[in-house]
Amino acid sequence: MNPNLKDLENDFLYHLGYSRSDDLVTLFGDVKFVVTGGSGGRMRKVAEALAEEFHLTEEEKKRIDISRTDRFSFYKVGPVLSVSHGMGVPSISILLHEIIKLLKYANTVDPIIIRIGTCGGVGIEPGTVVISNKVYNAYLKSEHVTVILGKSVVRPVELDQGTAKEIFQCGVDSGFKPLLGGTMCTDDFYEGQARMDGCICEFSQQEQMDYIKKLQQMGIVNIEMECTVLASLCQKTGVKGAIICVSLLDRMKGDQVAISTETYKNYQERPRALLIKYLRKKLQEIQHPFGSR
Numbered sequence: 001m002n003p004n005l006k007d008l009e010n011d012f013l014y015h016l017g018y019s020r021s022d023d024l025v026t027l028f029g030d031v032k033f034v035v036t037g038g039s040g041g042r043m044r045k046v047a048e049a050l051a052e053e054f055h056l057t058e059e060e061k062k063r064i065d066i067s068r069t070d071r072f073s074f075y076k077v078g079p080v081l082s083v084s085h086g087m088g089v090p091s092i093s094i095l096l097h098e099i100i101k102l103l104k105y106a107n108t109v110d111p112i113i114i115r116i117g118t119c120g121g122v123g124i125e126p127g128t129v130v131i132s133n134k135v136y137n138a139y140l141k142s143e144h145v146t147v148i149l150g151k152s153v154v155r156p157v158e159l160d161q162g163t164a165k166e167i168f169q170c171g172v173d174s175g176f177k178p179l180l181g182g183t184m185c186t187d188d189f190y191e192g193q194a195r196m197d198g199c200i201c202e203f204s205q206q207e208q209m210d211y212i213k214k215l216q217q218m219g220i221v222n223i224e225m226e227c228t229v230l231a232s233l234c235q236k237t238g239v240k241g242a243i244i245c246v247s248l249l250d251r252m253k254g255d256q257v258a259i260s261t262e263t264y265k266n267y268q269e270r271p272r273a274l275l276i277k278y279l280r281k282k283l284q285e286i287q288h289p290f291g292s293r
C-alpha cells in the first residue's frame with residue numbers, strides 16, 4: 001500500500017532484524033498464519049506445541065527459533081510464524097508494520113494474523129475464551145484513533161467476520177464453550193480500564209460501575225490493549241486478522257487479577273489449544289502436509 005517502499009534501496013525491518021535484502025521469499029514465502037501474543041515465553045510455547053502437533057523431527061525443532069533481536073521473540077514452524085508483540089498498541093503497532101511488510105516482500109498468499117492473549121471479562125465467567133467480532137476504543141467508538149503529523153487520524157476497524165466465526169465454530173466443536181463478542185482496547189491496564197487499584201485513582205466506584213455497565217450494554221464482553229490497531233492495520237492492508245483471548249477475571253466483580261499460578265497457566269493454555277485446533281483444520285483444508293501428519 002505504501003508507494004514509498006518501492007524507492008527504498010533496502011528496507012530494514014529493524015525490530016525483527018530481517019531486511020528486504022534477505023531472501024525473504026525462500027525464508028517466509030510459505031507462511032499462511034502469523035500467531036502473535038504478548039510475551040516471548042508464551043509464543044515459544046505456541047511454537048513448541050505446533051512442533052509437536054506437526055511431528056517435527058528433533059533436528060527441525062532446533063531450528064524453530066528464528067529471532068534476530070530481543071525486541072520480539074520470533075519462531076517459524078512450517079507455514080506458521082509465532083511472534084511476540086509486547087503490551088499495548090504502540091508495541092504491537094511496530095510489530096504489525098514490520099510483519100505485514102515482511103509477508104508482502106516474501107510474496108505470501110492470503111496470510112491470516114491471529115492474536116492470542118488474555119483479557120478482563122465484562123460479566124462473563126473467568127476462563128471464558130472470547131473471539132472478537134467487533135472492536136471498540138476506550139471512547140466506546142468502533143474505530144482506531146492515532147496521531148499522525150500532529151493530527152488525530154481515525155481508521156475503521158472491521159475484523160474479518162468469516163475467520164472469527166470459523167474460529168468460534170471450531171471452539172464450539174471442540175467443547176471450549178467460547179464466546180463471540182465485542183472487545184474494548186485501552187491504552188492502560190489501570191485507570192484506562194476503569195481500575196481503582198492503580199497508583200492513583202480519580203473517579204468513584206459509582207462512576208467505575210456506570211462505565212463498566214455501559215460496556216456490557218453495548219455488547220462488549222472483554223477488555224484488552226491491542227485489538228483496535230490490529231483490526232485497523234489488517235483492514236487497511238487487506239490482511240485477515242482475528243483475536244482470541246481468555247478472560248482472567250470478571251470486571252463486574254473486581255479489579256485485581258488474584259488467581260493462582262496454576263489457574264493462570266490453565267487459562268493461558270485455552271486460546272493456544274483452540275488456535276491449534278483451528279490451524280490443524282485449516283491446514284487440512286488446504287492439504288498442507290502438516291495438516292495430515
Ligand code: R2B
Nearest residue numbers: 038087088118224225226
Ligand atoms: C492483555 O494483557 C496485557 C495486560 O496485562 C495486555 O497486553 C493485554 O492486551
Ligand code: URA
Nearest residue numbers: 118119120223224225
Ligand atoms: N489483560 C487486560 O488488558 N486486562 C485485564 O483485566 C486482564 C488482562
